[in-house]
Amino acid sequence: MSRDFNFSPGPSMLPESVLRQAQATMLEFDGCGASILEISHRGADFLAVARQAEADLRRLLSIPDDYAVIFTAGGATTVQALLPLNFAAPGQAADYVVSGHWGKTALKQAAPCVDARIAASSEAGGFHDLPGRAQWRLSADAAYVHVTANETIHGVEWRDIPESGNAPLIADFSSSIASEPLDVTKFGAIYAGAQKNLGPVGITVLIVRRDLLQRDGQPRAPILDYRAQAASESMLNTPPSWNWYVLGLTVKWMLDEGGVEEFARRNARKAALLYAAIDGSGGYYRNEVVASARSRMNVPFFLHDPALDTVFLAEARQAGLLALKGHRVLGGMRASLYNAMPEAGVQALVDFMQEFQTRHG
Amino acid sequence: MSRDFNFSPGPSMLPESVLRQAQATMLEFDGCGASILEISHRGADFLAVARQAEADLRRLLSIPDDYAVIFTAGGATTVQALLPLNFAAPGQAADYVVSGHWGKTALKQAAPCVDARIAASSEAGGFHDLPGRAQWRLSADAAYVHVTANETIHGVEWRDIPESGNAPLIADFSSSIASEPLDVTKFGAIYAGAQKNLGPVGITVLIVRRDLLQRDGQPRAPILDYRAQAASESMLNTPPSWNWYVLGLTVKWMLDEGGVEEFARRNARKAALLYAAIDGSGGYYRNEVVASARSRMNVPFFLHDPALDTVFLAEARQAGLLALKGHRVLGGMRASLYNAMPEAGVQALVDFMQEFQTRHG
Numbered sequence: 001m002s003r004d005f006n007f008s009p010g011p012s013m014l015p016e017s018v019l020r021q022a023q024a025t026m027l028e029f030d031g032c033g034a035s036i037l038e039i040s041h042r043g044a045d046f047l048a049v050a051r052q053a054e055a056d057l058r059r060l061l062s063i064p065d066d067y068a069v070i071f072t073a074g075g076a077t078t079v080q081a082l083l084p085l086n087f088a089a090p091g092q093a094a095d096y097v098v099s100g101h102w103g104k105t106a107l108k109q110a111a112p113c114v115d116a117r118i119a120a121s122s123e124a125g126g127f128h129d130l131p132g133r134a135q136w137r138l139s140a141d142a143a144y145v146h147v148t149a150n151e152t153i154h155g156v157e158w159r160d161i162p163e164s165g166n167a168p169l170i171a172d173f174s175s176s177i178a179s180e181p182l183d184v185t186k187f188g189a190i191y192a193g194a195q196k197n198l199g200p201v202g203i204t205v206l207i208v209r210r211d212l213l214q215r216d217g218q219p220r221a222p223i224l225d226y227r228a229q230a231a232s233e234s235m236l237n238t239p240p241s242w243n244w245y246v247l248g249l250t251v252k253w254m255l256d257e258g259g260v261e262e263f264a265r266r267n268a269r270k271a272a273l274l275y276a277a278i279d280g281s282g283g284y285y286r287n288e289v290v291a292s293a294r295s296r297m298n299v300p301f302f303l304h305d306p307a308l309d310t311v312f313l314a315e316a317r318q319a320g321l322l323a324l325k326g327h328r329v330l331g332g333m334r335a336s337l338y339n340a341m342p343e344a345g346v347q348a349l350v351d352f353m354q355e356f357q358t359r360h361g
Numbered sequence: 362m363s364r365d366f367n368f369s370p371g372p373s374m375l376p377e378s379v380l381r382q383a384q385a386t387m388l389e390f391d392g393c394g395a396s397i398l399e400i401s402h403r404g405a406d407f408l409a410v411a412r413q414a415e416a417d418l419r420r421l422l423s424i425p426d427d428y429a430v431i432f433t434a435g436g437a438t439t440v441q442a443l444l445p446l447n448f449a450a451p452g453q454a455a456d457y458v459v460s461g462h463w464g465k466t467a468l469k470q471a472a473p474c475v476d477a478r479i480a481a482s483s484e485a486g487g488f489h490d491l492p493g494r495a496q497w498r499l500s501a502d503a504a505y506v507h508v509t510a511n512e513t514i515h516g517v518e519w520r521d522i523p524e525s526g527n528a529p530l531i532a533d534f535s536s537s538i539a540s541e542p543l544d545v546t547k548f549g550a551i552y553a554g555a556q557k558n559l560g561p562v563g564i565t566v567l568i569v570r571r572d573l574l575q576r577d578g579q580p581r582a583p584i585l586d587y588r589a590q591a592a593s594e595s596m597l598n599t600p601p602s603w604n605w606y607v608l609g610l611t612v613k614w615m616l617d618e619g620g621v622e623e624f625a626r627r628n629a630r631k632a633a634l635l636y637a638a639i640d641g642s643g644g645y646y647r648n649e650v651v652a653s654a655r656s657r658m659n660v661p662f663f664l665h666d667p668a669l670d671t672v673f674l675a676e677a678r679q680a681g682l683l684a685l686k687g688h689r690v691l692g693g694m695r696a697s698l699y700n701a702m703p704e705a706g707v708q709a710l711v712d713f714m715q716e717f718q719t720r721h722g
Binding site for chain 2: 020026073110238243
């Protein structure tokens with residue numbers, strides 16, 4: 001059994017202790033006589049798991065009681081599709097602040113069901129910087145303002161998301177949730193696919209202020225209704241229960257490690273180490289994002305000579321450094337440094353990069 | 362480690378060999394240096410898993426090439442919500458044949474987005490029988506006709522679903538798919554949550570004739586568009602990749618065991634054994650479904666004295682027979698006999714029932 005340092009943007013590296021617990025319960029869970037994968041989501045054994053996961057997530061992220069936590073399937077993209085149906089009246093506007101690929105996706109998913117407006121975009125500059133608050137042109141009547149906290153592909157991150165005024169702020173935190181302390185009360189809603197910082201693929205979290213759940217929204221099936229989901233503890237139908245369980249294990253691991261304050265410190269050190277290696281390479285490696293907007297979670301970088309990309313990836317793989325290939329939209333390389341990536345992994349990457357430069361300089 | 366006979370209606374019992382494979386790959390998959398839970402869904406390793414699962418499912422169910430297979434999240438209920446958006450024009454009618462709780466659910470999920478009509482219903486008779494073809498009142502202009510192949514709660518099963526005429530037949534096969542040979546070509550679409558006969562919770566299969574994917578449907582987000590999902594190999598966004606993998610293991614297991622013909626034989630024997638025990642109990646146990654409509658997969662039954670329900674469940678649990686409690690809609694007991702339930706499990710249940718009757722007669 002060999003476990004390498006996995007820089008995949010998601011599904012991504014998980015703590016080994018979490019995987020070992022998932023492994024240990026695969027045939028029988030806690031004296032149940034069956035796997036956690038086989039027991040009813042409505043039975044006492046799973047309900048305890050589900051509720052503990054929610055309680056732990058509330059503790060980890062300091063989520064106040066006036067916010068509901070909904071666990072759902074379909075990924076962040078499905079949340080993006082359902083935001084207007086749940087939170088915008090027919091024909092109403094919604095403002096989108098676009099700072100990268102996923103902001104564009106959020107707008108595209110919403111567009112069939114809302115008057116989706118680009119309030120600001122940094123696309124003209126290649127998404128190398130954030131569109132600052134002064135550039136936001138908000139609608140007077142918007143149902144909400146949508147932002148992407150961290151852009152997984154373009155490696156651009158809001159560290160202090162501006163206020164949105166009257167309309168509630170809804171933020172996609174898929175790739176940076178739980179990476180540092182977060183003031184939930186600034187937001188009307190926060191959502192995140194779990195497969196980056198919260199654990200396994202196949203489950204998504206929506207944290208939503210309860211007053212927003214009172215909005216009528218638009219005609220939609222009961223299963224797509226977040227008010228009903230919140231009222232049923234996310235069990236209108238069979239939820240992805242196993243994935244929920246592994247999310248709970250991961251959240252518990254983050255609490256045990258010291259919570260978001262501790263991960264903020266680790267993540268700051270990891271990002272600083274990698275950006276310093278890139279910036280100190282004399283142009284051999286290059287990150288194009290403005291320093292103040294650089295993501296701590298996803299670091300895209302380019303070799304000065306793209307002809308070396310294939311060699312770099314193959315040698316990295318040999319060195320036990322996985323999944324460094326950049327997204328097809330940008331090319332080049334990308335290292336994702338989520339909570340489960342240890343500092344030793346980033347050190348190993350930096351060492352490899354310097355050694356590679358020496359050998360192929 | 363103790364594994365009992367688990368009669369849960371879903372999530373439900375899985376083959377031990379499948380769980381052992383999932384367990385073995387939890388820390389590292391196939392020399393990847395990472396768990397199957399941690400690798401990119403777009404990488405070669407996972408793509409091979411995903412495509413093999415589809416190829417094996419096509420072989421298991423004899424799915425012709427003119428049908429697409431879509432793997433999706435959100436359960437069968439989400440499919441029910443998306444059927445009208447994908448396959449009905451705005452304002453168009455759709456006919457629903459209602460033979461139990463899940464047929465009603467299908468209609469309820471569709472109703473906000475289609476003129477959903479009850480073409481036939483056996484509710485007046487307590488869902489103890491199927492609404493025969495002669496009772497179906499089909500619309501001339503229906504987008505589709507919806508049926509529920511097996512009603513998990515009411516224990517009613519169509520063994521030979523009637524033709525629907527001009528409108529394509531769409532069938533919820535959640536709790537009976539792969540339990541016996543199936544003529545896919547009779548249907549416009551078939552869908553099933555995996556957590557009963559196809560494997561793990563958290564993934565759903567939609568098998569749809571490709572010409573239906575050419576329908577315009579209604580305005581909807583790209584992520585909710587089945588045509589786009591089919592074109593992208595179900596990877597418009599991050600799919601529930603781990604669940605897909607375990608589905609693949611389960612499908613492979615079914616092929617190795619002899620395919621749907623073999624499971625048809627086993628399932629017939631299991632159901633016959635349990636119904637004979639109920640019918641031969643002199644009224645101590647009671648199943649209320651008309652013999653010709655009895656489900657082979659889910660057998661609801663009642664003790665003559667409901668005051669004994671709690672004792673029955675507790676003693677069954679002690680005897681290693683899990684999750685026999687009936688759904689809250691009906692009360693009483695229910696035994697689910699999916700493909701992974703061995704004949705020995707049903708024999709153990711029948712033995713226990715007879716012994717219980719002797720002790721508490």
